[in-house]
Amino acid sequence: MATWWARLFGFRPGADAGRASAEAFGLMTAWEFLRPSPNDYHLPDQASEAKARALLERALSPEQRRDLFTRRCFYVKGKRFTYRIREGHSGNVDALDSKGRVISRFCAHPLGRVPVYDVMLAQKLWIETDESMFLKKAAPYPHQY
Amino acid sequence: MKCKLSMMDSSGDKEVIWHPDSPSEVAAAKAIFDAVRKRGYLVYSQPAGESGVALGQFDANVENMVAVPPIVAG
Numbered sequence: 001m002a003t004w005w006a007r008l009f010g011f012r013p014g015a016d017a018g019r020a021s022a023e024a025f026g027l028m029t030a031w032e033f034l035r036p037s038p039n040d041y042h043l044p045d046q047a048s049e050a051k052a053r054a055l056l057e058r059a060l061s062p063e064q065r066r067d068l069f070t071r072r073c074f075y076v077k078g079k080r081f082t083y084r085i086r087e088g089h090s091g092n093v094d095a096l097d098s099k100g101r102v103i104s105r106f107c108a109h110p111l112g113r114v115p116v117y118d119v120m121l122a123q124k125l126w127i128e129t130d131e132s133m134f135l136k137k138a139a140p141y142p143h144q145y
Numbered sequence: 146m147k148c149k150l151s152m153m154d155s156s157g158d159k160e161v162i163w164h165p166d167s168p169s170e171v172a173a174a175k176a177i178f179d180a181v182r183k184r185g186y187l188v189y190s191q192p193a194g195e196s197g198v199a200l201g202q203f204d205a206n207v208e209n210m211v212a213v214p215p216i217v218a219g
Contacts, residue, residue, distance in 0.1 A: 026173050026175065026176030026177075027176055029161075029173040029176055029177060030173075030176040030177045030179070030180035031180075033159060033161060033177045033180070034177075034180055034181070034184070043155075044157070047156075048155060048156050048157040049157070050157070051156070051157025051158060052153075052157040052158065055151055055157065055158055055211070058193050058194075058209075059191045059193070059197070059211070060194065061194045061195070062194065090219070107218060107219050108216055108217070109216070109217060110153060110214040110215070110217070111214040111216075111217050112153075112154065112155065112214050113155045114155060114214065115157055118153045118158065118213075121153075121211065121213075122153065122213040122214075122216070124197070125187075125189045125191070125197040125211065125213060126187075126213075126216060128196040128197050129196075129197055129198065129199040130199065133216075137216050137218050138218050139218035139219040
């Protein structure tokens with residue numbers, strides 16, 4: 001006979017038990033995964049930067065990777081502009097005209113203390129997937145800085 | 146085939162890896178995907194060397210996903 005809580009929530013042992021335990025396992029895994037790591041309260045260290053750099057390099061085309069090695073920046077083609085993403089946490093995205101001159105400079109980065117290469121990857125993804133959202137949310141940044 | 150979700154954080158990134166043919170691994174990865182999205186993260190499919198694609202829903206067959214914290218300006 002089903003217990004009162006099982007009847008209340010429509011829980012059927014057998015049919016639902018496997019699904020319920022899979023869901024509980026999934027929730028526990030998510031909770032464990034999202035728990036802040038000990039260095040969430042400190043600035044990213046060298047190991048974190050190296051890990052983020054590896055993630056960024058995997059995402060870049062050979063040409064972008066070459067630019068990152070040689071010029072510490074890479075180019076991303078949007079629908080409206082071509083962007084130059086320079087190494088940096090803020091004010092590091094330049095919108096370029098067809099001759100490669102800087103039209104505008106933008107500042108937009110992910111929330112939290114993420115390594116600089118994660119910032120650059122996030123900016124690349126935002127521009128590629130939703131350029132208008134990027135232009136709407138990013139703050140204009142003075143050219144001379 | 147092995148699939149991976151990398152969530153950006155101060156340690157570089159946290160990774161969860163699953164095999165699309167393992168229901169328990171897929172369920173755990175989906176729970177993480179949903180939890181990450183609930184926190185306002187944007188999740189992208191990022192094939193190596195190519196442009197990213199925004200993901201609204203979990204797809205167990207996407208090889209390489211990247212979860213990015215919410216965007217802030219300035």
